Amino acid sequence: MFCEFVETCYNKATIHKRRMCMKKLCMVLLGFAFMFASAGLVACNSAPASVKRVSSDDFRPAYYYEETIDFDSVTVKVELSKGNPLILDKQGDIDTNIEDAAADADFEFILKTSGLAQALRTGTVELGHEYEISCLLKRDKKEYHLATVVFTDNVSLAYDLSKFDESAAIKDFKAVTASSVDEGKFMSYDGEYVIGDDNAFKFKPSYTLISKSDIDDITSSVYLPVNAKVFAVNGNAKGDEIPQGTVWTFDSLNYGFNFAEGHEGEKYILQLSPKNFETLYTGSQITPIELKVTIADGYNVHEASELGHMCVVGEDETAAVNACAYNDYNRFMNKTTGQYYTEKYYKVWNDFYTAKGETNLKSVNGIFLHDNLTITSEDVPSEYFVMRSESVYGEGALRDWSFVFPHYTPNLSDKFTFNGNYFHLDFTQFPVALNHDKDGALVHYTSESAIDYLTNSVLFFFAGQPHEVTDAGDEFAFVEFLNVSAAGASGKQITGDAVDHAAGTPTFLKTQDSVEVALKNSIVKEFQIGLNSSEKGDWLVKDTKIFDCYNCGLYAYDGNGEIKNSQLKRFGGPVVFSVSQNERNHAPVEIHNSFVVDDASILENFVTADQTWFMMNPPAPTLVQMFQMLSAENNLDGLVQTGKTILNEAGKFNLQVLVLDDNYLESNYDKLYTEVTYPDEIPIDYDSQIMEFVKEEARLVIRHQYYESLSSEGKAAVGNDEANIPLSNFPDPIVLGDQYGHFAICDTTSIIAFVTVTSFDLNDPQYEVGTDAVEFVGNNLYVYCPAPGAARAGMIVSLYDVVAAA
Amino acid sequence: MKKSVMFLIGIIYLVSIVIVTFFGMKIAIDQFKIYMTSIEITNYQRVIDGEKYIILTFDDVQGYSSLFIDYETGPDSATEQEKISFRISGNEFVDGEGNRSVYATVSQIGEVTFTRRGHVVVTVLTEDGSHLSDSVNILCR
Numbered sequence: 001m002f003c004e005f006v007e008t009c010y011n012k013a014t015i016h017k018r019r020m021c022m023k024k025l026c027m028v029l030l031g032f033a034f035m036f037a038s039a040g041l042v043a044c045n046s047a048p049a050s051v052k053r054v055s056s057d058d059f060r061p062a063y064y065y066e067e068t069i070d071f072d073s074v075t076v077k078v079e080l081s082k083g084n085p086l087i088l089d090k091q092g093d094i095d096t097n098i099e100d101a102a103a104d105a106d107f108e109f110i111l112k113t114s115g116l117a118q119a120l121r122t123g124t125v126e127l128g129h130e131y132e133i134s135c136l137l138k139r140d141k142k143e144y145h146l147a148t149v150v151f152t153d154n155v156s157l158a159y160d161l162s163k164f165d166e167s168a169a170i171k172d173f174k175a176v177t178a179s180s181v182d183e184g185k186f187m188s189y190d191g192e193y194v195i196g197d198d199n200a201f202k203f204k205p206s207y208t209l210i211s212k213s214d215i216d217d218i219t220s221s222v223y224l225p226v227n228a229k230v231f232a233v234n235g236n237a238k239g240d241e242i243p244q245g246t247v248w249t250f251d252s253l254n255y256g257f258n259f260a261e262g263h264e265g266e267k268y269i270l271q272l273s274p275k276n277f278e279t280l281y282t283g284s285q286i287t288p289i290e291l292k293v294t295i296a297d298g299y300n301v302h303e304a305s306e307l308g309h310m311c312v313v314g315e316d317e318t319a320a321v322n323a324c325a326y327n328d329y330n331r332f333m334n335k336t337t338g339q340y341y342t343e344k345y346y347k348v349w350n351d352f353y354t355a356k357g358e359t360n361l362k363s364v365n366g367i368f369l370h371d372n373l374t375i376t377s378e379d380v381p382s383e384y385f386v387m388r389s390e391s392v393y394g395e396g397a398l399r400d401w402s403f404v405f406p407h408y409t410p411n412l413s414d415k416f417t418f419n420g421n422y423f424h425l426d427f428t429q430f431p432v433a434l435n436h437d438k439d440g441a442l443v444h445y446t447s448e449s450a451i452d453y454l455t456n457s458v459l460f461f462f463a464g465q466p467h468e469v470t471d472a473g474d475e476f477a478f479v480e481f482l483n484v485s486a487a488g489a490s491g492k493q494i495t496g497d498a499v500d501h502a503a504g505t506p507t508f509l510k511t512q513d514s515v516e517v518a519l520k521n522s523i524v525k526e527f528q529i530g531l532n533s534s535e536k537g538d539w540l541v542k543d544t545k546i547f548d549c550y551n552c553g554l555y556a557y558d559g560n561g562e563i564k565n566s567q568l569k570r571f572g573g574p575v576v577f578s579v580s581q582n583e584r585n586h587a588p589v590e591i592h593n594s595f596v597v598d599d600a601s602i603l604e605n606f607v608t609a610d611q612t613w614f615m616m617n618p619p620a621p622t623l624v625q626m627f628q629m630l631s632a633e634n635n636l637d638g639l640v641q642t643g644k645t646i647l648n649e650a651g652k653f654n655l656q657v658l659v660l661d662d663n664y665l666e667s668n669y670d671k672l673y674t675e676v677t678y679p680d681e682i683p684i685d686y687d688s689q690i691m692e693f694v695k696e697e698a699r700l701v702i703r704h705q706y707y708e709s710l711s712s713e714g715k716a717a718v719g720n721d722e723a724n725i726p727l728s729n730f731p732d733p734i735v736l737g738d739q740y741g742h743f744a745i746c747d748t749t750s751i752i753a754f755v756t757v758t759s760f761d762l763n764d765p766q767y768e769v770g771t772d773a774v775e776f777v778g779n780n781l782y783v784y785c786p787a788p789g790a791a792r793a794g795m796i797v798s799l800y801d802v803v804a805a806a
Numbered sequence: 807m808k809k810s811v812m813f814l815i816g817i818i819y820l821v822s823i824v825i826v827t828f829f830g831m832k833i834a835i836d837q838f839k840i841y842m843t844s845i846e847i848t849n850y851q852r853v854i855d856g857e858k859y860i861i862l863t864f865d866d867v868q869g870y871s872s873l874f875i876d877y878e879t880g881p882d883s884a885t886e887q888e889k890i891s892f893r894i895s896g897n898e899f900v901d902g903e904g905n906r907s908v909y910a911t912v913s914q915i916g917e918v919t920f921t922r923r924g925h926v927v928v929t930v931l932t933e934d935g936s937h938l939s940d941s942v943n944i945l946c947r
């Protein structure tokens with residue numbers, strides 16, 4: 001067509017017209033050329049390609065709820081319709097609009113998180129909610145979807161599990177081994193783990209999580225969800241699974257198993273396995289942790305600050321509780337007014353827990369330990385400790401005569417169990433009482449180093465009602481401590497500056513007023529006294545080790561006791577401090593202390609009379625005199641024949657029992673009321689007419705048993721005719737007619753001889769002096785001593801078997 | 807005669823060996839014994855939730871990794887400071903069929919060896935009667 005046009009112009013037009021025609025032609029050609037050139041130039045000038053896809057590798061579909069997302073470091077990949085993809089890392093403020101950005105803001109994109117960024121900042125992320133993450137590109141002002149993100153409680157999203165195991169406490173429990181030889185081990189171990197039903201038993205596993213994204217992130221503090229199961233026990237085998245609900249419930253956040261009441265004595269197997277993990281970090285299969293438990297009535301204690309729950313009293317029971325801090329030593333001081341005031345102990349403990357936000361406090365009938373605990377002043381109400389405003393010296397010291405963990409058993413049917421589950425109570429960091437004086441109603445702490453006082457403070461104290469109040473015959477409340485190890489602050493080496501510290505160390509356990517107590521399979525060491533049983537109530541020490549107490553192992557005051565298969569060693573004073581009641585306080589006297597030591601028990605307590613305990617005690621001068629007299633005659637003929645000595649090779653006595661009345665040596669009463677029975681020996685009763693003899697002679701008298709004359713009926717006997725002396729033989733004579741007993745006779749400085757004494761002899765004391773020594777039979781010497789004034793003291797010294805020791 | 811004397815001497819010699827082997831020649835000194843009062847692992851790297859940790863990198867080239875547990879005991883005057891033992895736990899690999907195999911060991915001189923990545927707990931114990939111990943988690947990554 002174009003050619004036809006050119007040909008027509010050429011054929012039909014004049015030269016002029018031809019020229020004009022050619023010009024037009026050139027213009028058209030130029031126009032086309034310009035158009036093509038422009039199009040080419042425009043094409044070469046890279047016109048914007050369209051965005052095909054926007055993505056980011058910085059998001060996962062699901063996150064663990066304790067994770068966070070670092071939005072600031074997100075990069076975006078933009079794929080275009082042509083050319084290479086773009087990697088954008090310059091972002092503006094998260095969740096803003098382009099219009100809101102500053103005009104000169106230098107950014108490439110804006111992240112839109114549908115509120116997730118804000119929720120992460122404020123900790124308000126909603127579990128299970130799908131958060132949409134998108135990207136608003138500055139280049140085209142369009143928004144592109146990047147990811148949908150969900151937060152869950154699945155910790156495996158963020159972490160690998162490198163360890164899932166029992167807690168160290170449960171491992172300790174399962175690793176317990178028993179030994180009668182090793183002082184650090186329990187006498188027996190039956191593997192029974194007891195938990196209470198008053199609150200949750202926390203069966204927290206030991207685990208370690210390692211981050212999938214951060215090689216340095218290794219943690220045990222991130223919560224690990226678990227699956228909890230409970231199984232019945234058939235014999236020793238695992239039985240059917242018990243569904244959660246009626247019998248038990250589970251507090252997942254605290255790994256707490258709660259058992260309903262009414263299942264005491266039943267056994268179950270608790271099982272935990274981690275949720276969402278099938279294997280460990282190694283690829284190894286995970287083994288669930290299990291623990292066989294026995295349910296009991298009581299409170300579970302996992303931390304030292306929970307021990308005081310044995311002291312709280314529910315609102316409906318407060319009327320029955322009377323024990324309180326009331327005397328000059330133990331009264332509390334009002335922090336605001338600076339005035340001392342009398343307060344019941346339970347009230348202070350109730351307030352202590354109320355201040356911690358605990359409500360609905362209730363009395364408990366048992367404590368069950370679930371870990372080794374170190375008890376400090378932080379775990380006890382501050383009222384128990386002397387304030388700086390009271391004394392600069394005494395600041396922080398435990399008030400004397402205070403009962404730190406008191407529990408009340410006002411009803412004779414009350415029972416309390418403290419089961420340590422073989423765990424250890426460490427009181428070595430707990431404050432001790434300091435030396436102090438009284439000035440009227442105030443206590444003055446005179447110095448930190450003076451030594452003239454033994455504290456009367458007690459850690460675990462159980463009080464009932466005075467027996468004359470209850471008038472209940474032989475019925476008593478009952479307290480049982482078992483499977484617990486405990487150490488106080490006295491330390492083993494009681495010398496130098498440590499003495500004052502040791503003298504202020506509280507007693508471990510005391511019962512008073514119609515409370516029977518049993519201390520079983522426990523280890524108690526380095527307290528003031530191991531067990532103090534006072535004012536009615538029998539006591540039993542069985543399968544137990546008591547060592548290194550500053551005062552004595554056992555303090556018995558008006559009760560009957562038994563020491564079975566136990567070891568009591570190394571005390572500042574005697575093994576047993578037997579204090580009988582006198583007529584002044586309890587007339588007429590019908591009762592006295594007595595106790596029996598079985599064949600399997602070891603009472604070993606080598607002392608010298610110059611130890612600090614003797615120096616700090618009222619009867620010290622008399623006791624020292626007694627020891628001096630005994631030590632002066634260590635190798636009497638009568639003993640040499642038996643291969644035994646009074647002193648051991650280090651010149652120390654094995655002091656077993658000290659017998660005094662409750663007014664110590666200030667009493668004017670004639671008799672002591674203690675009867676001690678050793679294995680294979682007849683019981684010796686200090687309540688006898690021999691005390692009259694001692695009184696008249698005013699000299700040390702030692703009595704020993706005649707082994708071959710063991711009586712029938714378990715009563716005391718002297719003489720080869722096996723005549724019985726009634727258990728309480730006063731006013732019967734010690735020997736009758738031609739019967740005889742064996743004694744060692746002493747003057748004020750030495751033992752004169754072991755003698756045979758007849759009833760006639762008792763009436764004629766001069767008769768024994770110079771009498772032939774007889775062969776000594778027995779393991780213990782019973783020493784009677786007239787104190788200055790008119791009172792009496794008695795003690796039992798166990799003989800040192802030179803042959804056996806060799 | 808000579809033969810019988812020689813024979814007798816030989817018998818006595820052998821009996822002596824047996825007696826010494828059985829009873830030993832060491833005099834018991836328990837009454838003078840000073841027990842260890844502390845033992846502590848010292849080469850841990852961090853404490854997590856109250857537990858000591860050592861982080862070890864597994865050597866893929868060698869196919870195993872190892873380290874020594876460093877510890878200190880006290881007091882210096884303790885009679886039997888050399889009486890130390892080591893225990894290891896968590897060192898078993900359990901496959902999907904329940905088969906077990908040990909992947910980490912500790913020697914009696916405290917060298918811990920991993921043959922694969924894992925997490926074990928090593929405890930060092932005193933064996934002089936004082937019953938002290940300290941533990942460390944070892945995580946081989």
